[in-house]
Amino acid sequence: MSETPVEQTQQTTTTAAPQEEAPAPPTWSARVDNLKGLLKQLRDLPYCTGITPLDPESSTLFFKTANGASFIDFTDPKDEDLSLLAAACQPASFGRGEEDVYDDSYRKAGKMDVTDFSILFNPWASGMLDTINQMLLRKRNAGNSNVSIKAQLYKLNVYGPGSFFKSHVDTPRGDYMFGSLVIVLPTKHEGGSLVFRHDGQECVFDTAAAASSEPTPHAAFVAFFSDIEHEVLEVKSGYRVTLTYNLYFAVPPKPPTNLGLVPSEGDPLLTLKSNISELLATPTFLPDGGYLAFRLAHKYPITPSSTVLHSVRKRLKGIDATLYETCKSLSLTPNLRLLYRYEKEVFLFRTAPISCLLDKYVDMTKFNPEDLEDLACFLLSDQDQARCRVTYAWDGKEKKWPEELRHIYNKAVPTVWIVPYKSALNTFEQKVETYGNEARVETVYHEVYLVVRLKPFATRFEVEGKNKEGEKVDDEDEKKKGEVLK
Ligand SMILES: O=C(O)CCC(=O)C(=O)O
Ligand SMILES: [Fe+2]
16 A cells, blocks of 8 residues: 555656656567677678888899799789799698698699798888787777787798689687788789688678789788688789788787777777676576676687687687677676587487587597487586586576486576577587698687676675675585586
């Protein structure tokens, strides 16, 4: 009864204008959809391009020939000199799995190793590396100036008429390599555009047009994340001469800081932080706690014998670095994980798929995936000092686990995938790209996942492991540490 007078008061005070009902707050699933859409909008182009003037002091290329040596001045290259350079090259190979192969249906081009040529032009003297650092790595993290990069000359390539290089990724040469840089020297040619494909998007960069866009001699450059699939289209006429460099984070890179994040007006980044915090503040969202999980937009080089997965946070690229920093700025603890997804034709797992997050590369060939008990032991134990967390996709509905698998599911962490796993693969090995620009070395690209552990809603915002009364609260993840299947 005590509520009646309040209602009456509200009615009397709103007689002047009819009271509009406050809109219901968005549901947790609407907020999740918003966040998914926002991350799509935030995807950056995976490359940056530009042109740079070529001055006469650095534009001469000296190269070995069958009979001695020759040179070309790229401020005024002559056709006969270019064909001499093409003839001095060897056919370019590429990596197919662990083998280096020549196959001119996949790659038709000439290559020259760094031991066989010399040119004074370099990307650091022209300030190009700073531009790449800014445009490719720090576009959204303007204040994060502590990343420095270096470039290492890799090859000279000549693409004559009819040359091309079909879709491939650039083989990672070590954990610190993040990109490739191609300098297209100013020669008259047609075709040879570079095409990028990433996350269902395709972009084309017309390198020939860029290299001839100014009346004075200019080289075109394109820098891109080397885990991105790319292709060189057929050269129709003339010679396309390139210098390729591998781009590395300078060692040791520092982890991203929260200093930056200076989005310009209209940048969807402005809403990323508030979207995440509103989602976490929704009481119906993972009310008993769980993981918020994102597949990172890029793949990262992992050397199974030595990569410390945690250290990959210092080498995050583009939107991945932004997401990591945004989580940190919300006082969340983002962790990087590899994912093992069980996909065998086992009836029960197909109806309720699970995946396992690992904080370290684990050789999956060690256990027998046909044997459920073996799998359960693997998934719920810590293997090779790696921490394994079994997860299932949470959708807000009460789950009834099949009796036979209850011992696994009861320990599984409910997880909301903002960016879901991409490939339905059940071994790490299959995630490796088949075609690279060099035979595969020990280091391979892996999908990496960013996960944030959320406490149950009632204690989600308590600071430093203390509850409202100042009592110490156990961290769920810590409690599970070392827990093995009995
Ligand atoms: O020449 C280009 O534009 C790209 C070449 C390339 O992808 C490579 O050498 O791996
Ligand atoms: Fe490439």
